[in-house]
Amino acid sequence: MTEKKKSLLYKLKPLIERWPAITKPEGHVTFRTKIFWTILCLIIYYILTNVMIFGLASGTIDLFEQYRFIMAGASGSIMHLGIGPIVTASIILQLFVGAKIINLDLTKQEDKAIYQGSQKVLVVVMIVVEAIPQIFGYLQPSDGLVGAVGGDWASFVIVAQLIIGAMLVFFMDELISKWGIGSGISLFIAAGVSQAIFTGTFNWLPVHGGIASMSNPPAGVIPGTYYLSSHMSLGDIMGGGYQSIFLGAPRIGYENAIVPLLGTLLIFFIVVYAESSRIELPLTHAKVRGARGRYPIRLIYASNIPVILMSALLANINMFAMLLYRSDLPLLGHQWWMGKYDLAVSTQPIAGGAWYLSSPGGINSWLMPIFAGGYGGHDAWQFALKVVIYLVVLIFGSILFAKFWIETTNMGPADVAKQIQGSGMQIPGFRKDPRVLKKVLERYIPMVTVIGGATVGALAGFADCIGTVGKASGTGVLLTVGIIIRLYEDIAKEQAMEMHPVLRGFFGNE
Secondary structure (H helix, E strand, O other): OOOOHOOOOHHHHHHHHOOOOOOOOOOOOHHHHHHHHHHHHHHHHHHHOEEEOEHHHHOOOOOHHOOOOOOOOOOEEEOOOOOHHHHHHHHHHHHHHHHHOOOOOOOHHHHHHHHHHHHHHHHHHHHHHHHHHHHHOOOOHHHHHHHHHHHHHHHHHHHHHHHHHHHHHHHHHHHHHHHOOOHHHHHHHHHHHHHHHHHHHHOOOOOOOOOOOOOOHHHOHHHHHHHHHHOOOOOHHHHHHHHHHHOOHHHHOEOOHHHHHHHHHHHHHHHHHHHHOOEEEEEEEEOOOEEEEEEEEOOOOOOOHHHHHHHHHHHHHHHHHHHHOOOOOOOOOOOOOOOOOOOOOOOOOOEHHHHHHHOOOOOHHHHHHHHHHHEEOOHHHHHHHHHHHHHHHHHHHHHHHHHHHHOOOOOHHHHHHHHHHOEEEEEEOOOOHHHHHHHHHHOHHHHHHHHHHHHHHHHHHHHHOOOHHHHOOHHHHHHHHHHHHHHHHHHHHHHHHHOOOOEEEEEEEO
């Protein structure tokens, strides 16, 4: 590549080389060390989600309420931004590289290093970009803090805490990726969603606190269903009580019903089956006679990362649509067609383009209004159109990000061919040549990537339509199941490499 053809991002090279980062380990990291750092980061994450922002006024608005579990953060805590800035930076660079706006060839080591370094710089930029808007009508400082340090400094204190929390998430993600097992982003998502599902299933405390009653039942599915069914008469059940038991009663805040629980379990089993579906290419060792193996190409080849990126993109669309609706910008401010909001009720859009791109939110939110002929100023056909648009955008977006992801993470045909070649293995009946291996893999990997991306997008959209317990969202449940399965497999792989060091070369860990 000539100097003229190099990307403008190369101008950031001096900054990237001096950018603070977690040191990459030299040589092999033991399994015990990886487990230690992974568990330590998980414990720190849980602690930080319970550290509330100092000086924050009560009654604040959560911009990411609808996508809270996908963002792996806790509302009102210093982890308020969660992984949002990290995945947003990844989305921006992937889109720009994929559209050839940024001239980088990710098959070349030098360009890939610039790409990864630029992404770290962009993460910090996005942390600031997502932190500052929070103080404009959303995360307001308390009167006590304003009286102590002044209005401007009080806002600075809030923003500084948001930036510190997001930076801690960023460094913990990098620490896990280099010294731990799996991905920090995935681990934090699974931690938050698992907690929500557990409490949504077994929480015996009433929805609104105090003493349990018919209008204030236990919040968990199991205790709530038992309480409602045991306190309802036959007339109450036939008069609409069955809907509260099976579908939930949003008007009283009881949403962890039987159907969302069944939807959560259904997604769990479908994802487990999909994760186990794969194409296995036979391999033999070129020098060791009788040494055979198989290279698995999973149905969900790009893992759950495409859905994370797509959900983060939708979350950012919702955030900026809300900011624009409340702004006084000419042509863009207070435009209902971009997204209309009633923040006194919720941060979810109630009309406009953002409404069509928002999650269906369970059967009660779209199917029942269709049967009723409309609701909240929307006709039945608009609810049906919303579901169709949401599913189409989620599926095609997941396919797009899946294709980008494998090209940036050494999962493309060329990179996999080099890994197989470097391990001394080859496909029986073909010459021992990376170019030949690449052509064979090109028959499977691109096609499986598209199918896998469409599969995870469809599963996430289906779960969002059915509803889930704990308001974890269908995407959150899908991600958590896939993350836990991958984490289990990563742990098994690390243990295998610990016992058989020769496998490290094949997995690229040497």
